[in-house]
Amino acid sequence: xxxxxxxxxxxxxxxxxxxxxxxxxxxxxxxxxxxxxxxxxxxxxxxxxxxxxxxxxxxxxxxxxxxxxxxxxxxxxxxxxxxxxxxxxxxxxxxxxxxxxxxxxxxxxxxxxxxxxxxxxxxxxxxxxxxxxxxxxxxxxxxxxxxxxxxxxxxxxxxxxxxxxxxxxxxxxxxxxxxxxxxxxxxxxxxxxxxxxxxxxxxxxxxxxxxxxxxxxxxxxxxxxxxxxxxxxxxxxxxxxxxxxxxxxxxxxxxxxxxxxxxxxxxxxxxxxxxxxxxxxxxxxxxxxxxxxxxxxxxxxxxxxxxxxxxxxxxxxxxxxxxxxxxxxxxxxxxxxxxxxxxxxxxxxxxxxxxxxxxxxxxxxxxxxxxxxxxxxxxxxxxxxxxxxxxxxxxxxxxxxxxxxxxxxxxxxxxxxxxxxxxxxxxxxxxxxxxxxxxxxxxxxxxxxxxxxxxxxxxxxxxxxxxxxxxxx
Amino acid sequence: xxxxxxxxxxxxxxxxxxxxxxxxxxxxxxxxxxxxxxxxxxxxxxxxxxxxxxxxxxxxxxxxxxxxxxxxxxxxxxxxxxxxxxxxxxxxxxxxxxxxxxxxxxxxxxxxxxxxxxxxxxxxxxxxxxxxxxxxxxxxxxxxxxxxxxxxxxxxxxxxxxxxxxxxxxxxxxxxxxxxxxxxxxxxxxxxxxxxxxxxxxxxxxxxxxxxxxxxxxxxxxxxxxxxxxxxxxxxxxxxxxxxxxxxxxxxxxxxxxxxxxxxxxxxxxxxxxxxxxxxxxxxxxxxxxxx
Numbered sequence: 001x002x003x004x005x006x007x008x009x010x011x012x013x014x015x016x017x018x019x020x021x022x023x024x025x026x027x028x029x030x031x032x033x034x035x036x037x038x039x040x041x042x043x044x045x046x047x048x049x050x051x052x053x054x055x056x057x058x059x060x061x062x063x064x065x066x067x068x069x070x071x072x073x074x075x076x077x078x079x080x081x082x083x084x085x086x087x088x089x090x091x092x093x094x095x096x097x098x099x100x101x102x103x104x105x106x107x108x109x110x111x112x113x114x115x116x117x118x119x120x121x122x123x124x125x126x127x128x129x130x131x132x133x134x135x136x137x138x139x140x141x142x143x144x145x146x147x148x149x150x151x152x153x154x155x156x157x158x159x160x161x162x163x164x165x166x167x168x169x170x171x172x173x174x175x176x177x178x179x180x181x182x183x184x185x186x187x188x189x190x191x192x193x194x195x196x197x198x199x200x201x202x203x204x205x206x207x208x209x210x211x212x213x214x215x216x217x218x219x220x221x222x223x224x225x226x227x228x229x230x231x232x233x234x235x236x237x238x239x240x241x242x243x244x245x246x247x248x249x250x251x252x253x254x255x256x257x258x259x260x261x262x263x264x265x266x267x268x269x270x271x272x273x274x275x276x277x278x279x280x281x282x283x284x285x286x287x288x289x290x291x292x293x294x295x296x297x298x299x300x301x302x303x304x305x306x307x308x309x310x311x312x313x314x315x316x317x318x319x320x321x322x323x324x325x326x327x328x329x330x331x332x333x334x335x336x337x338x339x340x341x342x343x344x345x346x347x348x349x350x351x352x353x354x355x356x357x358x359x360x361x362x363x364x365x366x367x368x369x370x371x372x373x374x375x376x377x378x379x380x381x382x383x384x385x386x387x388x389x390x391x392x393x394x395x396x397x398x399x400x401x402x403x404x405x406x407x408x409x410x411x412x413x414x415x416x417x418x419x420x421x422x423x424x425x426x427x428x429x430x431x432x433x434x435x436x437x438x439x440x441x442x443x444x445x446x447x448x449x450x451x452x453x454x455x456x457x458x459x460x461x462x463x464x465x466x467x468x469x470x471x472x473x
Numbered sequence: 474x475x476x477x478x479x480x481x482x483x484x485x486x487x488x489x490x491x492x493x494x495x496x497x498x499x500x501x502x503x504x505x506x507x508x509x510x511x512x513x514x515x516x517x518x519x520x521x522x523x524x525x526x527x528x529x530x531x532x533x534x535x536x537x538x539x540x541x542x543x544x545x546x547x548x549x550x551x552x553x554x555x556x557x558x559x560x561x562x563x564x565x566x567x568x569x570x571x572x573x574x575x576x577x578x579x580x581x582x583x584x585x586x587x588x589x590x591x592x593x594x595x596x597x598x599x600x601x602x603x604x605x606x607x608x609x610x611x612x613x614x615x616x617x618x619x620x621x622x623x624x625x626x627x628x629x630x631x632x633x634x635x636x637x638x639x640x641x642x643x644x645x646x647x648x649x650x651x652x653x654x655x656x657x658x659x660x661x662x663x664x665x666x667x668x669x670x671x672x673x674x675x676x677x678x679x680x681x682x683x684x685x686x687x688x689x690x691x692x693x694x695x696x697x698x699x700x701x702x703x704x705x706x707x708x709x710x711x712x713x714x715x716x717x718x719x720x721x722x723x724x725x726x727x728x729x730x731x732x733x734x735x736x737x738x739x740x741x742x743x744x745x746x747x748x749x750x751x752x753x754x755x756x757x758x759x760x761x762x763x764x765x
Contacts, residue, residue, distance in 0.1 A: 071571045125508065125570055126757040129709060133750040136702065140743040189560045248630030262698060265578045272575065302590065315572050315579070316564070354564075 069212030074135030082241025109243025255349030275321025490727025505714020515701030521683025579754025712762020
């Protein structure tokens with residue numbers, strides 16, 4: 001095969017001959033990743049390593065989730081087994097990394113083979129439950145088997161591998177052992193991702209997508225569905241094990257907490273946040289989560305809350321994840337362009353809240369965080385975004401008014417209180433209660449317009465929105 | 474081992490079992506109807522516990538305060554369930570189960586932090602209502618009255634639920650929704666209302682169990698994720714969507730945990746997870762459930 005054949009139903013960003021597709025993104029990212037110890041601080045290197053390891057973990061999960069369509073809710077079990085095998089071999093038995101790392105992969109593969117054998121026999125939700133059960137078994141063993149896993153104390157102080165050979169390479173000798181290990185990790189992760197990429201694009205990977213899209217048909221054309229699912233399960237488990245092995249050394253210890261079921265949900269969030277329809281989605285998700293976590297925890301201790309809100313926004317507004325949304329934005333379909341920028345037509349109540357408030361709220365939140373943390377660039381971004389937001393917001397509002405047979409000019413009546421109040425507030429200092437009242441007065445017209453009933457059937461602004469007619473079912 | 478000791482162990486297991494049953498029955502109900510594992514069920518339970526504490530705090534401790542709190546907390550959680558179902562859950566029914574699972578997980582994150590924000594991270598506790606404060610001797614082992622009360626409540630709810638599901642018009646509708654949603658819809662029944670009703674009832678049970686657990690367990694952040702795993706195991710063992718299955722699932726879980734500690738100390742946790750895995754492998758729909 002000289003050219004990768006892309007089936008029609010697979011969406012590829014920047015496919016065709018756009019400029020973006022000709023830039024070797026992966027190479028640039030790889031080179032950038034390798035220079036972090038020199039151009040960034042220790043903390044940057046720490047974050048970069050965390051992102052890289054999470055990226056491998058999330059991509060391995062996505063081989064099941066996005067490629068094969070298997071919802072594994074216990075993927076952290078394999079991460080944990082890899083971490084424990086590598087950690088125990090290196091700490092308790094003092095074996096070199098060159099032995100412990102492959103052994104971690106092998107051990108995880110064996111465990112994935114055994115547990116996967118049972119899991120792939122079950123359909124859908126039962127599959128998810130059994131994977132969860134296996135991961136909790138691993139957790140229970142890790143938590144209680146004091147002699148081997150250290151129990152609730154865990155295995156602290158796992159040694160770094162012996163990297164003296166790296167010190168003899170010119171330019172690397174002066175690096176700290178953490179940075180040397182970072183480079184080793186980047187190398188191993190890059191190789192792992194390349195292998196996974198190859199697997200997804202191989203004929204084997206194509207069979208997996210066929211199984212995802214239609215297992216019955218796949219079975220009908222002679223594919224042994226369970227065998228393929230099991231193979232995907234073992235491959236995904238093995239690479240999760242590699243990620244775990246690196247993580248144990250990176251975080252200087254392996255603890256039972258790593259294997260608790262909520263960690264499986266976290267990596268799943270990364271995968272979906274990035275976009276599970278794309279190979280490079282999960283790494284983007286890992287980057288976003290690690291970076292956001294770091295930003296948000298500066299302001300508040302309620303990171304899980306923020307994560308939960310992001311997740312809700314994601315599920316309802318951007319099921320394609322970041323990469324999916326970017327792809328949509330770059331090749332914005334005409335209907336979105338019309339929705340956001342054309343005054344003609346109508347917008348139903350449902351569209352107003354679901355297609356406008358929720359997505360724009362999420363985007364605004366993200367842009368605010370980015371803008372707040374990036375100085376002058378952020379200021380420019382915030383200005384440009386505000387103009388865009390005001391324009392699109394007005395467009396949508398006008399169409400909402402149209403939908404209930406009102407003149408679009410009424411939009412001025414919606415904005416007027418806000419403008420007046422803002423002006424008045426500029427003049428005076430007011431108490432909290434008055435301020436709150438004024439805030440409500442500003443927001444109320446937007447809510448009122450959002451709740452106006454749609455005119456049933458066609459009106460002078462156009463036909464009834466298709467969705468408002470069919471969505472009630 | 475003395476018989477009285479074994480009996481005490483048995484009763485301990487049974488108490489755990491009946492508590493779990495209160496929680497797991499709601500989880501099982503939602504799964505049976507909506508085919509959704511509601512991870513947030515544990516969070517509803519936690520909110521119920523906090524609400525109960527709050528109401529006891531407002532009303533006077535002791536006296537009727539506790540019972541007012543229990544009903545108030547359960548109703549509050551039921552209301553929350555109604556809002557969540559109507560605003561969010563509803564639009565996820567047609568979607569893949571992955572999205573539904575993750576939505577309930579998002580609720581776990583949000584409600585967990587909301588509870589921390591509202592009630593802080595300290596341990597809170599509620600005293601046992603005066604009527605049930607004592608204890609009795611049965612076969613030489615001391616049993617707190619409150620535990621016996623819970624042991625009576627569990628089967629009562631199981632029996633009541635079974636009665637409603639199998640012997641009433643509402644129950645018939647619910648079972649029909651369980652079997653074939655679209656058919657019921659096209660026959661003119663309001664399936665949406667049935668779904669909301671079931672979700673609200675399940676939230677009510679979660680809130681009630683959260684309130685009832687407060688006299689014997691302190692209320693702490695993190696109680697949500699701990700309980701949901703246990704309730705989940707119970708439901709898997711007994712069979713999702715089956716009231717009696719959940720009942721026996723709780724009994725099995727409670728006793729395996731209680732006697733597992735005697736036989737393999739330290740590995741009783743392992744034994745319940747292993748039991749769950751074995752049941753999923755052999756009979757994925759549970760001991761008393763039906764295949765999907």
